[in-house]
Amino acid sequence: MKQTNYDVLVIGAGHAGVEAALASARLNKKTGLINLYTDKIALMPCNPSVGGPAKGIVVREIDALGGEMAKAADATALQTKLLNSSRGPGVWALRVQSDKEEYSKYMINKIQNQANLDLIVGVAQDLIVENNTIIGVQLADETIIHAKTVVLTTGTYLKSLILQGNEKTESGPNGEMTTKGISGSLKRLGIDLFRFKTGTPARIYKDSVDVSQAQPEPGTDAKLAFSFSTKTFTPIAEQEMCYLIHTTLETKKIIEENLHKSAMYAGDVESIGPRYCPSFEDKIVRFANKDRHQIFIEPESKNLDTWYIQGFSTSMPIDVQEKMLKSLPGFANMRVKHWSYAIEYDCIDPMQLKPSLELHQINNLFTAGQINGTSGYEEAAGQGLIAGINAARKVDHLEPLILRRDEAYIGVMIDDLINKGVWEPYRLLTSRAEHRLLLRNDNAEQRLKQYGRDIGLIQDAEWNEYLNYLQENENALEELKTMRFTPKSPLAEILDTKYNIKLKQGYSGYELIKMPNIPVDELIPFIPSMQNLRVNQVQSITINSRFEGYVKKELEQVERFNKLEKKQIPTDLNYDHVANLATEARQKLKKVCPLNIGQASRITGVNPADIQMLLFYLKSQYAKDNQNN
Structure with missing residues (x-):
């Protein structure tokens, strides 16, 4: 030190x-x-991954x-995927x-x-x-x-x-x-x-699992990265493979017969576990009508000889865990390096x-x-x-x-x-x-x-690169709006031949990119300023063009909401002086001490009627109370 x-x-x-x-x-x-x-x-004591829906x-x-x-x-990725790309x-x-x-x-x-x-x-x-x-x-x-x-x-x-x-x-x-x-x-x-609970699955030796019984789950070859600064991308051929299997009826039977042995269901757990990443026995109880569940087999490191069994977390005793694992396809001869466990914490x-x-x-x-x-x-x-x-x-x-x-x-x-x-x-x-x-x-x-x-966390070099990034976007948009394609243009012939899309009149590139049935990849070769853009830039231009009306409405709604955020609540406000507040609302407002009306309106237990009473008090009575004090 x-x-x-x-x-x-x-x-x-x-x-x-x-x-x-x-x-x-x-x-x-x-x-x-x-x-x-x-x-x-x-450390990554649980899933060895970064990103996913919202998280990414x-x-x-x-x-x-x-x-x-x-x-x-980006620097330590074994495999890269863009999830929900079809949505x-x-x-x-x-x-x-x-x-x-x-x-x-x-x-x-x-x-x-x-x-x-x-x-x-x-x-x-x-x-x-x-x-x-x-x-x-x-x-x-x-x-x-x-x-x-x-x-x-x-x-x-x-x-x-x-x-x-x-x-x-x-x-x-x-x-x-x-x-x-x-x-x-x-x-x-x-x-x-208060106490919460989470857990982690077992780690299984790679050479003890027959992955030929599993469905391969490869990554993507698209040049995608989390960081704006990342310039190199791992080809799909060099990425590690993940695999998908499903649990069996035997797995379900083992859980049901031994549920009383689970720490979670034996009454030994005083904490609450995660709804969206539950122990496997919790899945069996909550989804009793389902006979099988997805399990992913994932690598942890090039330096390790283990698979991470995603979706198979449990707080069962070790002898039951062994039966559960051996019931999975390809796991009959599995060997365990680390057993699954649950963990409680404050x-x-x-x-x-x-x-x-x-x-x-x-x-x-x-x-x-x-x-x-x-x-x-x-x-x-x-x-x-x-x-x-x-x-x-x-x-x-x-x-x-x-x-x-x-x-x-x-x-x-x-x-x-x-x-x-x-x-x-x-x-x-x-x-x-x-x-x-x-x-x-x-x-x-x-x-x-x-x-x-x-x-002060973004330095000059990255900032200047970002300004150039924005300028590239503007140049591409300008070119899309000025470049036109007739029914006899080479692009029109490609769209007709490959997709049976006929251009019956002339369109600007901007009008074409707004059409969801026209693949952007077919348009890019005809727009010079788009040919060297990053994947994120192309996505951003495409989305902003195709969803222009929706984005505009969303921004208008945000502006209305932000007016509430600008209505500040004095830090010395005494909520006991606000008449006609519901008891729960008064308690929650005292606990949270919201900075503005917008925040106050989002507190669980504070209803629109309570917000009206608060606004009325701030307008008509707060100044008088403050002056008296």
Whole structure:
């Protein structure tokens, strides 16, 4: 440890902690990163992948703001896919199968070589708070580290328990240390905690599985990447293969006969698990009419000899797990390297947070990741980046970065957490965003890169490249609008011959690209300015052209909603003075302390009638009450 006084102190070096620490250090703040180990940073204890529906867009948003996850995912990808490409653009999402070992090494290297950043190996034992303001942290060895701001990113390590059948073991993921001190410290400070659960499947030796009985699931040859800075792409022939199988009736029978042995159903679990990534026995109970379920066989690393069995998480005892695994196609002779387990851990009620991710009760204390009740590496990294930025800005007495729901999935997530709370591990879904046509995979830069630049995380070279990117888009649009194609043009002949599409009159390129039945790939060879564009640029031009009317209506709706966001609520407002509020609404408003009417209207338990009473009070009575006081 090089010093004991920091501007920003981050506790935990998972996906949230890494982003928080790197952001803070890159904003020229003296930053300390406390972790239990030197070599276990940005681990993937569960699924070795990054991205997916909504999550993949979050990774693009992290990159646009100046974070690191996208670059790491691109650099260590084993396979790349664009999910939902046959559906609407609002749900397109990039996903990579990650080399989990190389991903962690990549992040370790970034941490070790980042200026202004010290890695501190130790166990955070207690939070030091004076006058409701955090001033530092005490380690288990009694070392005191002072800090102007602190970011808690403790993941699943707070009072964690490993569950297999009726066996409970005090442990973090993969047999690592657990910590108890921070949970006790938070409780003493009056922070509400609860217990959540997650789990991970078994890891199976590759040479013990017959994948000839599985359906191959290859990646894509399209030049797709999470990061704006990525310039090299792995050909499909060099990507690793994933596989798909289905469970059998025998699998279902084994679960049903042994359900009483599951930690989850034997009454040994006091926590709530994730709805969208449940243990396999939970799938059997919830979907009793289904005889089979999808299971994906995925590589973990080029350095490892194991398969990750996605979708087969369980808290069954080991002898039952063995029967379950051997019932799968191609698994008759399987050998297990690591058995499946469930893990319980402490997290906070996120309704105690401000939109900046700072706790209402404790000044300068921020939280991010699974401690806030979320699940997923991407959700954690997105929160970590925002918490790190805002902790650094708090040191400089600057306004926090708060992303709106129409600007980013990160904004949707944080808004959901602080206004609606969580009753199960929160996972981002495209259905959570009411403006998902605006929050697309292709336009993350246009939405957020200006923020990254203004904050100071996007440097000159990348910014100038982005300005050129925008100019290329403008040039392509201009050429589309000025170039015309007659019924006798070479393009018209191709469309007639290959697709039986007849052009009965002359059209501009812009008019043609708006037609959903005309493949864009056939148009590009005739538009010189589009021929060297990136995949994301072509997607963005196509979507904005074809959905121009819908995008315009969406933006008009956003503008109406944003008027509510501009109606500020005074921070000293006493909700007990607001007449005719419902009891639940009054309690929730006191707890959340919304910044504006828009935020207040999204709080669970606050109804339109309550908003009307609040608006009436602010207009007619608040000034009088304030003057009297």
